[in-house]
Amino acid sequence: MAEDTQGTDTPITAPINVPDKPALEGLEAALTQRWLAEGTYKFDPDTTREQVYSIDTPPPTASGSLHVGHMFSYTQTDVLARYQRMTGKNVFYPMGWDDNGLPTERRVQNYYGVRCDPAIPYNPDYRPPAQPAKNQRDFDVVSRRNFIELCEELAVEDEKVFENLFQTLGLSVDWKLTYRTIDDNSRAASQRAFLANLAAGDAYMAEAPTLWTSPSGPQWRRPNSKTAKCPAPTTATPSSPRTGRRSTSRPPVRSCWLPARRWWPTPTTNGTSRCSARR
Numbered sequence: 001m002a003e004d005t006q007g008t009d010t011p012i013t014a015p016i017n018v019p020d021k022p023a024l025e026g027l028e029a030a031l032t033q034r035w036l037a038e039g040t041y042k043f044d045p046d047t048t049r050e051q052v053y054s055i056d057t058p059p060p061t062a063s064g065s066l067h068v069g070h071m072f073s074y075t076q077t078d079v080l081a082r083y084q085r086m087t088g089k090n091v092f093y094p095m096g097w098d099d100n101g102l103p104t105e106r107r108v109q110n111y112y113g114v115r116c117d118p119a120i121p122y123n124p125d126y127r128p129p130a131q132p133a134k135n136q137r138d139f140d141v142v143s144r145r146n147f148i149e150l151c152e153e154l155a156v157e158d159e160k161v162f163e164n165l166f167q168t169l170g171l172s173v174d175w176k177l178t179y180r181t182i183d184d185n186s187r188a189a190s191q192r193a194f195l196a197n198l199a200a201g202d203a204y205m206a207e208a209p210t211l212w213t214s215p216s217g218p219q220w221r222r223p224n225s226k227t228a229k230c231p232a233p234t235t236a237t238p239s240s241p242r243t244g245r246r247s248t249s250r251p252p253v254r255s256c257w258l259p260a261r262r263w264w265p266t267p268t269t270n271g272t273s274r275c276s277a278r279r
Contacts, residue, residue: 041172053089059096094177099155116147210260
Protein backbone atom coordinates (compact mmCIF):
# COMPACT_ATOMS: atom_id res chain seq x y z
CA MET A 1 0.00 0.00 0.00
CA ALA A 2 1.38 3.41 -0.98
CA GLU A 3 2.38 5.76 1.76
CA ASP A 4 0.03 8.67 2.38
CA THR A 5 2.59 11.49 2.27
CA GLN A 6 2.45 15.04 1.01
CA GLY A 7 4.09 15.94 -2.30
CA THR A 8 7.08 18.24 -2.46
CA ASP A 9 4.98 21.02 -3.95
CA THR A 10 2.55 21.09 -1.06
CA PRO A 11 3.20 24.04 1.29
CA ILE A 12 3.92 23.13 4.86
CA THR A 13 2.47 26.36 6.18
CA ALA A 14 -1.01 26.69 7.58
CA PRO A 15 -3.79 26.60 5.00
CA ILE A 16 -4.81 29.94 3.47
CA ASN A 17 -8.42 30.87 3.97
CA VAL A 18 -9.84 32.71 0.96
CA PRO A 19 -12.95 34.72 1.85
CA ASP A 20 -16.08 34.11 -0.15
CA LYS A 21 -16.39 37.85 -0.87
CA PRO A 22 -12.99 39.62 -1.00
CA ALA A 23 -13.08 43.12 0.46
CA LEU A 24 -12.08 45.74 -2.11
CA GLU A 25 -12.92 48.80 -0.06
CA GLY A 26 -10.09 51.32 -0.15
CA LEU A 27 -8.01 49.33 -2.65
CA GLU A 28 -8.67 51.74 -5.52
CA ALA A 29 -7.67 54.83 -3.55
CA ALA A 30 -4.59 53.10 -2.13
CA LEU A 31 -3.34 52.06 -5.57
CA THR A 32 -3.98 55.52 -7.00
CA GLN A 33 -1.85 57.12 -4.28
CA ARG A 34 0.84 54.48 -4.77
CA TRP A 35 1.04 55.13 -8.52
CA LEU A 36 1.33 58.87 -7.85
CA ALA A 37 3.99 58.43 -5.16
CA GLU A 38 6.10 56.02 -7.23
CA GLY A 39 5.72 58.03 -10.44
CA THR A 40 4.46 55.00 -12.34
CA TYR A 41 3.30 57.12 -15.29
CA LYS A 42 5.81 59.94 -14.92
CA PHE A 43 7.28 61.44 -18.07
CA ASP A 44 11.07 61.66 -18.05
CA PRO A 45 12.15 64.99 -19.57
CA ASP A 46 15.77 63.83 -19.79
CA THR A 47 15.27 62.01 -23.07
CA THR A 48 15.64 62.25 -26.84
CA ARG A 49 12.89 62.98 -29.34
CA GLU A 50 13.13 59.46 -30.80
CA GLN A 51 12.33 57.94 -27.42
CA VAL A 52 9.19 60.03 -26.86
CA TYR A 53 5.64 59.08 -27.74
CA SER A 54 3.61 62.26 -27.30
CA ILE A 55 -0.18 62.29 -26.87
CA ASP A 56 -1.93 65.58 -27.58
CA THR A 57 -5.42 65.07 -26.17
CA PRO A 58 -7.96 67.89 -26.58
CA PRO A 59 -8.69 69.06 -23.03
CA PRO A 60 -12.24 68.39 -21.83
CA THR A 61 -14.47 71.32 -20.95
CA ALA A 62 -14.45 71.55 -17.16
CA SER A 63 -17.83 73.20 -16.85
CA GLY A 64 -20.27 70.34 -16.42
CA SER A 65 -20.26 66.65 -15.62
CA LEU A 66 -18.45 63.81 -17.31
CA HIS A 67 -20.46 61.05 -18.94
CA VAL A 68 -19.83 57.58 -20.35
CA GLY A 69 -18.71 59.06 -23.67
CA HIS A 70 -15.68 60.58 -21.96
CA MET A 71 -14.84 57.20 -20.47
CA PHE A 72 -14.97 55.48 -23.86
CA SER A 73 -12.87 58.07 -25.70
CA TYR A 74 -10.19 58.51 -23.05
CA THR A 75 -9.91 54.76 -22.52
CA GLN A 76 -8.95 54.37 -26.18
CA THR A 77 -6.18 56.94 -25.75
CA ASP A 78 -5.02 55.26 -22.56
CA VAL A 79 -4.70 51.89 -24.32
CA LEU A 80 -2.27 53.48 -26.80
CA ALA A 81 -0.31 55.10 -23.97
CA ARG A 82 0.09 51.80 -22.11
CA TYR A 83 1.05 49.91 -25.25
CA GLN A 84 3.75 52.44 -26.14
CA ARG A 85 5.19 52.18 -22.61
CA MET A 86 5.34 48.41 -23.02
CA THR A 87 7.42 48.90 -26.19
CA GLY A 88 9.90 51.03 -24.24
CA LYS A 89 8.70 54.49 -25.25
CA ASN A 90 8.85 57.46 -22.89
CA VAL A 91 5.18 58.51 -23.04
CA PHE A 92 4.30 62.19 -22.73
CA TYR A 93 0.66 62.09 -21.61
CA PRO A 94 -0.54 65.30 -19.89
CA MET A 95 -4.09 66.30 -19.02
CA GLY A 96 -5.56 69.75 -19.61
CA TRP A 97 -8.79 71.49 -18.70
CA ASP A 98 -10.60 73.68 -21.20
CA ASP A 99 -12.08 76.26 -18.85
CA ASN A 100 -11.95 79.31 -21.12
CA GLY A 101 -15.10 80.07 -23.09
CA LEU A 102 -18.87 80.31 -23.20
CA PRO A 103 -19.60 77.03 -21.28
CA THR A 104 -17.57 78.25 -18.32
CA GLU A 105 -19.17 81.69 -18.42
CA ARG A 106 -22.68 80.23 -18.48
CA ARG A 107 -21.90 77.87 -15.64
CA VAL A 108 -20.53 80.72 -13.50
CA GLN A 109 -23.60 82.84 -14.22
CA ASN A 110 -26.03 80.11 -13.19
CA TYR A 111 -23.96 78.76 -10.29
CA TYR A 112 -23.33 82.09 -8.56
CA GLY A 113 -26.29 84.06 -9.92
CA VAL A 114 -24.22 86.86 -11.48
CA ARG A 115 -24.00 88.75 -14.76
CA CYS A 116 -21.04 90.64 -16.17
CA ASP A 117 -21.15 94.31 -17.10
CA PRO A 118 -17.77 95.80 -18.15
CA ALA A 119 -19.03 99.29 -17.29
CA ILE A 120 -19.27 98.46 -13.57
CA PRO A 121 -16.15 99.19 -11.47
CA TYR A 122 -14.24 96.41 -9.78
CA ASN A 123 -15.18 95.54 -6.21
CA PRO A 124 -12.30 93.78 -4.41
CA ASP A 125 -14.58 92.72 -1.55
CA TYR A 126 -17.40 91.28 -3.62
CA ARG A 127 -18.74 87.84 -2.79
CA PRO A 128 -21.63 86.19 -4.66
CA PRO A 129 -24.92 85.52 -2.86
CA ALA A 130 -25.19 82.32 -0.85
CA GLN A 131 -28.34 81.43 -2.76
CA PRO A 132 -28.47 82.56 -6.43
CA ALA A 133 -31.64 84.15 -7.73
CA LYS A 134 -33.95 81.93 -9.75
CA ASN A 135 -34.52 84.52 -12.48
CA GLN A 136 -31.63 85.86 -14.55
CA ARG A 137 -32.91 89.42 -14.41
CA ASP A 138 -32.40 89.28 -10.62
CA PHE A 139 -28.76 88.16 -10.87
CA ASP A 140 -26.04 90.33 -9.33
CA VAL A 141 -24.35 92.55 -11.92
CA VAL A 142 -20.56 92.53 -11.45
CA SER A 143 -17.52 93.97 -13.17
CA ARG A 144 -15.51 92.09 -15.76
CA ARG A 145 -12.63 91.57 -13.33
CA ASN A 146 -14.96 90.24 -10.62
CA PHE A 147 -16.55 87.89 -13.14
CA ILE A 148 -13.16 86.54 -14.28
CA GLU A 149 -12.19 85.91 -10.66
CA LEU A 150 -15.38 83.88 -10.16
CA CYS A 151 -14.63 81.91 -13.35
CA GLU A 152 -11.17 81.00 -12.07
CA GLU A 153 -12.51 80.15 -8.62
CA LEU A 154 -15.23 77.78 -9.84
CA ALA A 155 -13.01 76.26 -12.55
CA VAL A 156 -10.48 75.13 -9.94
CA GLU A 157 -13.18 73.30 -7.98
CA ASP A 158 -14.65 71.69 -11.12
CA GLU A 159 -11.21 70.51 -12.21
CA LYS A 160 -10.65 68.76 -8.86
CA VAL A 161 -13.82 66.73 -9.46
CA PHE A 162 -12.77 65.88 -13.03
CA GLU A 163 -9.26 64.87 -11.96
CA ASN A 164 -10.58 62.63 -9.19
CA LEU A 165 -12.92 60.88 -11.63
CA PHE A 166 -10.19 60.32 -14.22
CA GLN A 167 -7.87 58.96 -11.52
CA THR A 168 -10.62 56.61 -10.36
CA LEU A 169 -10.95 55.44 -13.95
CA GLY A 170 -7.25 54.57 -13.82
CA LEU A 171 -5.95 56.71 -16.68
CA SER A 172 -2.17 56.49 -16.97
CA VAL A 173 -1.76 60.27 -17.08
CA ASP A 174 1.21 62.13 -15.61
CA TRP A 175 -0.80 64.27 -13.19
CA LYS A 176 2.14 66.61 -12.66
CA LEU A 177 1.73 67.82 -16.26
CA THR A 178 -1.75 69.34 -16.02
CA TYR A 179 -2.56 72.67 -17.64
CA ARG A 180 -5.51 75.08 -17.86
CA THR A 181 -6.63 77.09 -20.89
CA ILE A 182 -7.63 80.01 -18.67
CA ASP A 183 -4.43 80.46 -16.67
CA ASP A 184 -1.74 83.08 -17.24
CA ASN A 185 0.68 80.62 -18.89
CA SER A 186 -1.82 79.54 -21.55
CA ARG A 187 -2.88 83.10 -22.31
CA ALA A 188 0.74 84.24 -22.59
CA ALA A 189 1.63 81.32 -24.89
CA SER A 190 -1.39 82.08 -27.10
CA GLN A 191 -0.45 85.75 -27.33
CA ARG A 192 3.17 84.94 -28.17
CA ALA A 193 2.03 82.53 -30.89
CA PHE A 194 -0.25 85.16 -32.40
CA LEU A 195 2.51 87.79 -32.38
CA ALA A 196 4.81 85.30 -34.13
CA ASN A 197 2.14 84.60 -36.76
CA LEU A 198 1.54 88.32 -37.19
CA ALA A 199 5.25 89.01 -37.69
CA ALA A 200 5.40 86.22 -40.29
CA GLY A 201 2.46 87.68 -42.22
CA ASP A 202 0.13 84.81 -41.31
CA ALA A 203 -2.69 87.02 -39.97
CA TYR A 204 -4.58 89.99 -41.34
CA MET A 205 -7.26 92.45 -40.22
CA ALA A 206 -10.55 92.56 -42.13
CA GLU A 207 -14.24 93.28 -41.68
CA ALA A 208 -16.46 90.23 -42.16
CA PRO A 209 -19.80 88.81 -40.96
CA THR A 210 -19.54 87.64 -37.36
CA LEU A 211 -22.12 85.80 -35.27
CA TRP A 212 -23.18 88.24 -32.57
CA THR A 213 -24.97 87.24 -29.39
CA SER A 214 -26.72 89.65 -27.09
CA PRO A 215 -26.65 89.27 -23.26
CA SER A 216 -30.14 87.80 -23.46
CA GLY A 217 -28.79 84.42 -24.48
CA PRO A 218 -26.35 82.36 -26.56
CA GLN A 219 -26.77 81.69 -30.26
CA TRP A 220 -29.59 79.24 -30.86
CA ARG A 221 -30.58 80.41 -34.35
CA ARG A 222 -28.81 82.04 -37.26
CA PRO A 223 -30.66 84.31 -39.69
CA ASN A 224 -30.44 83.60 -43.41
CA SER A 225 -29.05 87.03 -44.17
CA LYS A 226 -25.49 87.66 -43.03
CA THR A 227 -26.22 91.39 -42.84
CA ALA A 228 -29.44 91.13 -40.85
CA LYS A 229 -29.98 93.29 -37.83
CA CYS A 230 -30.42 91.71 -34.42
CA PRO A 231 -34.11 91.18 -33.67
CA ALA A 232 -35.70 92.70 -30.62
CA PRO A 233 -35.46 90.62 -27.43
CA THR A 234 -38.23 88.10 -27.01
CA THR A 235 -39.48 86.24 -23.98
CA ALA A 236 -40.29 83.17 -26.08
CA THR A 237 -37.87 80.28 -25.78
CA PRO A 238 -37.21 77.53 -28.34
CA SER A 239 -39.69 74.67 -28.24
CA SER A 240 -38.59 71.06 -28.03
CA PRO A 241 -38.85 69.26 -31.39
CA ARG A 242 -39.84 66.09 -29.53
CA THR A 243 -42.52 67.34 -27.14
CA GLY A 244 -43.42 70.74 -28.62
CA ARG A 245 -43.15 72.27 -25.15
CA ARG A 246 -41.33 75.47 -24.42
CA SER A 247 -37.92 75.05 -22.83
CA THR A 248 -37.45 76.69 -19.45
CA SER A 249 -33.69 76.14 -19.24
CA ARG A 250 -32.62 78.25 -22.23
CA PRO A 251 -32.52 82.05 -22.25
CA PRO A 252 -34.43 84.13 -24.81
CA VAL A 253 -33.24 83.93 -28.41
CA ARG A 254 -31.32 86.86 -29.77
CA SER A 255 -28.40 86.37 -32.15
CA CYS A 256 -27.51 87.36 -35.68
CA TRP A 257 -24.71 88.02 -38.15
CA LEU A 258 -23.21 91.50 -37.98
CA PRO A 259 -20.11 92.94 -39.65
CA ALA A 260 -17.13 93.16 -37.31
CA ARG A 261 -13.48 94.03 -37.79
CA ARG A 262 -11.22 91.29 -36.44
CA TRP A 263 -8.06 89.31 -37.08
CA TRP A 264 -8.17 86.38 -39.50
CA PRO A 265 -5.58 83.66 -40.27
CA THR A 266 -4.07 83.77 -43.75
CA PRO A 267 -5.45 80.81 -45.78
CA THR A 268 -3.23 78.39 -47.71
CA THR A 269 -3.82 76.68 -51.03
CA ASN A 270 -5.17 73.52 -49.37
CA GLY A 271 -7.82 75.41 -47.42
CA THR A 272 -6.11 75.41 -44.02
CA SER A 273 -4.62 78.45 -42.32
CA ARG A 274 -0.94 79.27 -42.15
CA CYS A 275 -1.32 79.69 -38.41
CA SER A 276 -2.41 76.06 -38.10
CA ALA A 277 0.34 74.89 -40.41
CA ARG A 278 3.02 76.74 -38.45
CA ARG A 279 1.87 75.15 -35.20
